[in-house]
Amino acid sequence: MRKTLSLIAACGIVNSVNAADLTVYTYDSFVSEWGPGPQLEATFEAHCQCDIEFIAVDDGISILNRVRIEQDKTKADILLGLDDSLTEITRKEGLIQPHGIKLDTLKTDLNWHDPNFIPYDYGxxxxxxxxxxxxxxxxxxxxxxxxxxxxxxxxxxxxxxxxxxxxxxxxxxxxxxxxxxxxxxxxxxxxxxxxxxxxxxxxxxxxxxxxxxxxxxxxxxxxxxxxxxxxxxxxxxxxxQIEVAAISKYSKNPDLAKQFLQFLISPEAQSVIPTTNWMLPVINNIELPAVFDTLIAxxxxxxxxxxxxxxxxxxxxxxxxxxx
Amino acid sequence: MRLHWLAYSFVLGLTVLSFYGLISFGNESLDTSLLQDSYFYSILGFTLKQALISAVLSVGLAIPIARALYFLPHLPYKKLFLAFCLLCFVTPTLIVITGLVALLGRSGFLTPWLNTLSDNHWNIYGMSGILIAHVFMNMPLAVRIIYLELQSIPETSWKLASQLKLNKADCFRIVEWPTLRNTSILLLCFIFVLCFNSFAVVLALGGGPQSTTLEVAIYQALKYDFNIPEALTLAWTQLIVAGGLYWLISRFGSLSWKNVDSSRNVWRPKKGTISIQASKVMYGLAWIILLLPFVSLIPGLLDSKLSRPDIQAISRAAAVSIGLAIIAATLAMSIAYALLHPIRQAAMGAKLKRLWLLESVATHTLISPAMVLSVGLYIFLLPRIDIEQWGIVFVILLNTALVIPFAVKKLKPRLLQFDQQYNRLARSLKLNRRTLWRIEWPFIKEIYLATFGLVLVLALGDVAIFSIFGTTEWTTLPWLIYGYASSYRIAEASAASFILLILCALFLFLLEKLVHKKLALRPLMNQKLTDEKQHKEGDTHA
The missing domain is CATH 3.40.190.10 (Periplasmic binding protein-like II)
Structure with a gap:
């Protein structure tokens, strides 16, 4: 056991030396092999010449619970995977900051004007x-x-x-x-x-x-x-159900975090999400497989x-x- | 050697830290208003009711099957059946649910037939589904334990009974019942506690909010409402109610988890032809009933085509699972052995109060709500350590803590038996620790290995702890199954479930096999003791 512990500790030291530039808390299926995580990570890293790290928890509500417990000790720069029913609680807990992103590219049906949260898909x-x-x-x-x-x-x-x-x-x-x-x-x-x-x-x-x-x-x-x-x-x-992302109040890299949120609603990211997370894109004019046109609206x-x-x-x- | 006290600090420490984590978070106190809510009493009532009926049914059905096994020593595949019983007990609940729905659900294989029988009133959802699932998981365990307990009836009792020409009823009352009674009561309590803490089965097969257990309420309070005072109130209730029952268990003595002994040819009274036939039919039925839910998984399995990445993901997750489970099981066995040291001392000194107290501490994780334990520890640790690096260590440690009670319960009778038989001799010979161990090990080896298999398989099935402490790079097989299932990949999920099941079976059967091989060497043990004695004498003379 002691051997295992020291082995794990050794990995830990290596890890912390290579701490990522941007840490994103999300839910498990988002970062699974068949989820949108891997593709989004690769595309964004190529853009920003930076290193992003996803930390996955059980589900949306667990993201909120985790940052609630961690408070100012959180590693999160971004919380990704809450939904619109949780936005109010998260805001009240004072865990996030305004994103300052223009929302005019979003579908008008969404009627989205939230200063803290950016929607990235919905269903x-x-x-x-x-x-x-x-x-x-x-x-x-x-x-x-x-x-x-x-x-x-x-x-x-x-x-x-x-x-x-x-x-x-x-x-x-x-x-x-x-x-x-x-x-x-x-x-x-x-x-x-x-x-x-x-x-x-x-x-x-x-x-x-x-x-x-x-x-x-x-x-x-x-x-x-x-x-x-x-x-x-x-x-x-x-x-x-509108899935949203926000910047943590305690982010050490809010500029990069903002860039990531901006990227989430870009056509590049939005064309990945529908066929990996099985939800609808939040902006118009995204080319999708034909079956998406047959879905009820x-x-x-x-x-x-x-x-x-x-x-x-x-x-x-x-x-x-x-x-x- | 103060190792055993270290073991006690470990099991107690985890619980204390987790409650400390919950209580200290925002200085929350208990929410007593909950105790005035009728909802609280209705779920408490339901929890008690389903647990009680499940326990009574499991034990009630187990007794005739165990007796059939006992009175017909030459039934085919009996050992396999007993190993299979253990498999049913440890099968992850999600596999049980899927299997039962495929078998008895609205489009289940048996449903048309059941509908004809019941005039189209068959419905698995509701109390019936909960009971079927609980009986499916716990009855086989009861069969196994009762059967092995019956085997401990001395041959002489039967011979005496037949010389006295006792009739069947008296035979049962005088010879079998004293053994059966003790075991049955303990099993009732044990199964009651397990069903009391049941969660996923109850929700999935329960049919609506009327089927809610305390564990569901704890889950909701901790996860969705993040209402720690409420969760604490519920957790204490669960501890008090389940703990109260546990207290009863300890008062009646303790459940012995015997191992399948090689078939000794103990003389048993011959049964009449009718009763032999009835027993055979019962044995056959038990096989069919236990096999069917697994068989019904096969069509779904044939439907799934695994891609290369899936196979890679599954094998990787399986390897991680096996590794983690082996570490957790090894730790649990060592800690259980250390925990038992003062218990053995207390037993030898006939200090019953002390024995009871120590044993309660050693096995208390059986009754404390797992969700509370892991979330409390999570809250305690999250601000203090880097959970991404250390999370996997706590997956192991918490799994260890949760399987320790099983290891303690299984090892205890054998170790006490050893002390009873050899302690005086060993002391009079002034054997040193190492020599003593060399005698003790062959004595406990078979049970040790079988227990190792059991706790290994229990740890293998964990999802609850992993969902809180796990990280993606250490994805375990059960977690991967949930991952598949939660992204529509239900065929892959059923394939992965099947692999998990096969792994569980493999470990159980292999270890059982190993145990029997070793058992053949058993006469050597006495020889060894004599050797040691001579050796020792030789030493002193020199």
Whole structure:
């Protein structure tokens, strides 16, 4: 053991000598071999003649928790992988600084004016179905909830899509949400801890609909050549999940950090993200595989990050007492 | 040699540091308002209920199967079955969930048949799914332990019973029941604690928010709400409730984790033809039931075509996993041995209170919530060390800490047995430590190796700790599976799961094989002792 320790310590010393110019905290799948991380790193490093390092944690919320614990001792220059439901909390904790980047290249639909966060991709929470099995999909959330089609979704206490559905029901039903949850519960197969458990149960054929993203079908077409999986377009509109990045308040290299954020919304980076992170680009005129044109393009509804931060707890309580 | 106290400081230190980490963070105190929330009581109630039913079912079903194994000593593939039982116990939960859904889910292989039987009311999701999964994982362990416990009934008891012409019921009541009762109660408590801490299975198969365990609430409080006071309140509740039960366990004595002995030809009463046939059928059914969820994974497996980079990633992750698990298992075995030293002293001195106290400390990580332990330590360490460099060390250390209770529980009976048989002799011969070890080692070797296999495989399946302390360059196989699964690559995930399963099986079967090879050498041990004695005498004479 002592040998192992000293070996690891030795590696550590070498590492700290080569400390990167820019450290980015992100989530695991972003930097996996098939994620956007490796390509973005190579392209940006060629631009800036610098060294960037990704540090990956479990998921978006873990990025926030980590910088919360570290406070001024954080290594992060950039937090990449939070989503719009977390922006308000992060701001309140005073962990980030303004980015000072012009946002006029972003898609106007996003309506993004946040002084601290830069969006780098987005998607709409959607119910995905197998068109070989479901020939006439529901056209509204109300129709789905009133139907008897089997549904799998994720727990809003433990997953982002689950929280998305909670907001969705709240946006569509308002005060009637408890009745809607009760109705949905009558044909809910199960509620899982995370996205993949739900999605793999759906692929095993355990439900007609699974809560996922409007971009999910693109994966099945591009990687698996399976066109039968489709996302249902609901006429009330959908809740968007916008993934964002920000500069840490304690960054030692804020100029380079700003350059990186600028790079994230450049056409170069934006054309990598859709087919590696399976989300939509935040700027227009990005050339994408044809299947992206066939994806549903829902109307966006929902709440501001401020409202979510304020009411999330109350809504969670409402969900857990009625969705039985 | 103060090594054993170092071992105690290690296990206790990790827990203390992690609670210190949580409590000191922003000087948070407990959130007692939670104790007035009906939600809290409903999840506590549900946690208790599912854990209790799971434990009763697992043990209740295990008893007839274990008896079938016991009364029919010549069943085919019995050793393989017992090893397989261990595999079911250590199989990572994500594999169990996938297997059960493929088998019993809405499009499962058995579902059409179950629907005919139940008039289309079959539904795995809900309490039934939770129970099926828990029984699948824990019942085999119970079978194994009860069977090995039954084997310890002395031959003379059976002979006496047959001479006294006791009828079947009396035979059961007088000969078997005293053994069965003790083991069953301990197993009930043990399985109860394991199911009490269950999380992913409960959420995935539970069917909705009505199926929420305390562990889910801790996860939510720590991760999503970052509400440390609430998490602490929940953690203390869990410690008190699970710890209370644990206290019961220790009062009833301790569970012995015996090893499969080579089939000694112990005389057992012959059973009637009907009961022999029934036992055979039960044995066959047990095989089928335990195999089916694994078999149902195969079609999904055939569907997956692994690319070269995938194979490289999987083999690399497998190598890392094996390396980490071997280090963690080695550490756990050494620490467990050191922890047992004062326990053995206490046992020899018949100091029962001391023994109980030491054992509670040594095995307390069994009941403390793993999530709290790792997050608390994470909070404590994050501002103090560079987690990217040292994280992997803590992956190893925490895994070590979590498997130590299993190692302690398995090694203890054998070591106490050794002390009982040889301690006086060894002392009267004034054997030095090294010589004593040379006698002790052959005595404990088989159990030591088998336990090593068990804790190795338990450490091999870890994701919870890795998700907090792990770094990308040290990606383990279970973590890679989650990585695949969370980016739609479900076919690759199932292939990688299968490889993980095969690795687990390989380790368990290999070590079990090794143990039996060694067992054949067992008579040598007594010979050795005589040799030592002569050697020693020779020394003193010279």
């Amino acid at each position: 709409f929470f959607s119910f995905v179905y197998n068109s070989d099995k479901v020939s006439e999909p529901a056209v509204s959330l109300k129709e789905l909830i009133d139907s008897d089609a089997s549904v799998i979704y994720q727990d809003p206490r433990t997953s982002t899509p689950g929280q998305g559905l909670m907001l969705w029901v709240k946006a569509v039903y308002g005060n009637q949400a408890p009745a809607a949850w009760k109705q949905l519960a009558t044909h809910t197969v199960t509620v899982t801890k995370g996205w993949w458990e739900a999605y793999s149960m759906f692929l095993e054929g355990d439900a007609d609909y699974v809560l996922s993203y409007n971009t999910s079908p693109a994966y099945h077409v591009i990687i698996q050549d399976k066109p039968q999986y489709k996302a249902a377009l609901f006429n009330e509109g959908h809740i968007a 829902p109307k966006r509804i929902g709440f501001t990050p401020k409202e979510i931060a304020k009411k999330r707890k109350k809504w969670l309580r409402e969900w857990r007492s009625t969705a039985n």
